[in-house]
Every structure is written in C-alpha cells, then in structure tokens.
Amino acid sequence: MSTRDLARIGSILKAIHKMTERPMILMEVCGTHTVSIFRHGIRELLPSSIRLLSGPGCPVCVTDQADIDAALSLARRKDTLIATYGDMLRVPGSRTSLAEERSSGSDIRIITSASQCIDLAMEHPDREVIFFAVGFETTAPATASLVLEASRKELPNLSVINFHKRTPPVLEALAMDPSLKIDGFILPGHVSVILGHGPYSFLAEKYGKASCIAGFEGEDILLAIADLCLQIREGRPRAASVYPRAVRPEGNPMALELMDRVFLSGPAKWRGIGPIQDSGFAFRKEFSPFDARIKWDLHIPETEPPEGCRCGDVLSGKITPRECPLFSTACTPVKPVGPCMVSSEGTCSAYFRFARGGNPDWKR
Numbered sequence: 001m002s003t004r005d006l007a008r009i010g011s012i013l014k015a016i017h018k019m020t021e022r023p024m025i026l027m028e029v030c031g032t033h034t035v036s037i038f039r040h041g042i043r044e045l046l047p048s049s050i051r052l053l054s055g056p057g058c059p060v061c062v063t064d065q066a067d068i069d070a071a072l073s074l075a076r077r078k079d080t081l082i083a084t085y086g087d088m089l090r091v092p093g094s095r096t097s098l099a100e101e102r103s104s105g106s107d108i109r110i111i112t113s114a115s116q117c118i119d120l121a122m123e124h125p126d127r128e129v130i131f132f133a134v135g136f137e138t139t140a141p142a143t144a145s146l147v148l149e150a151s152r153k154e155l156p157n158l159s160v161i162n163f164h165k166r167t168p169p170v171l172e173a174l175a176m177d178p179s180l181k182i183d184g185f186i187l188p189g190h191v192s193v194i195l196g197h198g199p200y201s202f203l204a205e206k207y208g209k210a211s212c213i214a215g216f217e218g219e220d221i222l223l224a225i226a227d228l229c230l231q232i233r234e235g236r237p238r239a240a241s242v243y244p245r246a247v248r249p250e251g252n253p254m255a256l257e258l259m260d261r262v263f264l265s266g267p268a269k270w271r272g273i274g275p276i277q278d279s280g281f282a283f284r285k286e287f288s289p290f291d292a293r294i295k296w297d298l299h300i301p302e303t304e305p306p307e308g309c310r311c312g313d314v315l316s317g318k319i320t321p322r323e324c325p326l327f328s329t330a331c332t333p334v335k336p337v338g339p340c341m342v343s344s345e346g347t348c349s350a351y352f353r354f355a356r357g358g359n360p361d362w363k364r
Contacts, residue, residue: 026051058340137166141252148258169277
C-alpha cells in the first residue's frame, strides 16, 4: 500500500472518529463484507462507540433446514439428477447433507453456472434434472435465464427447486426489530449491482435508517461507514452509495427484466429468522411446468434446528458466533453443525478463521 493510500485511509478514519458523537450500531448484510471487515482489521480501527453487526448476507446460511431436506428427498429418487452450487453440498439438513447423500450414491452434480443444467438435461433425457437454486438477486437472473431457455427448447425433463431470496424484505424485518436498534446498514455490493439504489429508499423514508452501498475493499467499507456516520450525525438518513464504479442508480435493467419475466414475489422462510412476506421468488403461472415443487408435489415439513445451534441469532445479529455454545467446539468448518460455519462467507466461518482466539468479551 502506497503512502498516498495510507494517508487517504487515515483521513477517512479521522473523519469517522470526529463524527462519532454517540454509540452507533451498524450492520453489514453481505458475507463478503463480513470477511473483508475481518481481513482488513476494520473493527480495531473504529472508535469503540461503533458496533458492527453481521447480518443475513450469506445465501448458503439463510437457506432453511427444511429446504435442504426437500432437496434431499428429490436427490434420493433414482430418476433424478440434482445440480447445485458447490457451497450447498455441506450444508446440514435435519439428518444429513447433500454431500453425504452424494457419497451414498445419489446423482448430485456441482455446477458453476445455472446454464449448465440445459446441457445436463439434454445429455440425460431419461432423467429429471433438478436445479437446486439458492441465492439473492445476484444469482436469480441466471435462474430466470435458465427457465426461459428451457422453455424455448421445450425441455420436459428440467425443473427448478427455487429457494432464491429477496434482500429488501429481510432488511425491513431487521429495521423493524426493536431488539437490534440498528442505526445504519452497509448495503451489499453484488446485490446492488442488480437492484441499484431505489429499492433501499424505504429504510430512510419509513424507518429513519441510514444506508450506504459499499464495495469490498477495506477503503470502500470505511468510506461507507464514514457516510453512515455523517447521515446519523446530521439526522438525514438516505440510501447512499460509495460504489459508483460498479453500481448504477438504476441497477441492471436487463437483469431486472429477466427476473420480472419469470418471477413474482412470494413468501420465503429464512433459516433461524422465519417466514418473511414477499422475500422469495415464485414462478409466474406460465413457467409453473418448471417448478419442482409443483411437478413433484413437494411438501416441505417443519424441522427442528440442531440442539444448541444458534445460527438464527447469528444471522439476525442478535449474538456473535462466540456466544453460541457450539462455536469452535462441536461446530467447526471441518464438521459444521449449522450453515454459518459451512460457507466461506458465513459469519461463524469468518469468526473461526479471524477471531477465534480474540478477547472473549469483544463483541463489536
């Protein structure tokens, strides 16, 4: 890092310290931000009056346990082939995981792009290819594109078990929670590339919460924190951005159109948080033939979380991972009990890698 870079970061930190006249609670809602905050030692640079919380920004982590069980029930059929992203394999269901089911002989494929499901369906015409789709607005356009292409090709053996989630509704749930007392949100960069600025305006207008879209470098996050401090100090909350090199105010119109062509909003259940209205993506009627829930008459039963696991409280920012009784003992990245320890973007995984040996009283 050059002398000029260090001087610029020093100026940002000086401004943050100067503007922090009262305690503030800020939440980042992106797993990549969580990791970057640790990697750059940002907590240690901030004044003690700023508390950073990690929110439900990891798509693997927020996928409900019952949703994993639903995918497992389809994977056990002899006439199916499950395709999903690699991080999903080790996420525990109520009894097992996709990785363990794969070891037992179920045909579960790791893909890096939703479009690969088209090739799989064409290569295996005698089997049903089911895409286990998860993620926020970042990955939902790719799933929409897959469905449109499958419809155009009239593929009868491809369906999607759709557990995509929308970011603004969970932000509203967090903003409404009186126990959290969040003053401002560091908004996710990847999601905002798709959404733009507008969908976050309700945070300021309805709830008086400051918000700012940030990139992923240490300087980006510090700039967002400085902007939030200014908004809070002046009492003028708004939906701001310090990430103009990637996020346009209008977002990505093509991606937004793709999602709108295929999906409607619907309810979704977030692991540990519960059901949130309009926080999911439901298929429009004309694309229901590709809905695995309808095609396979899939019923998703309620399940109890693992005893002692507090992933839900971690995801909602109510506790830090070190306050979970299983953290780093019964639950580790090698043998995870909950999803927050599985993904590289999970809060528990980040704490395990970067803060496991820190001060046990440190909860910022």
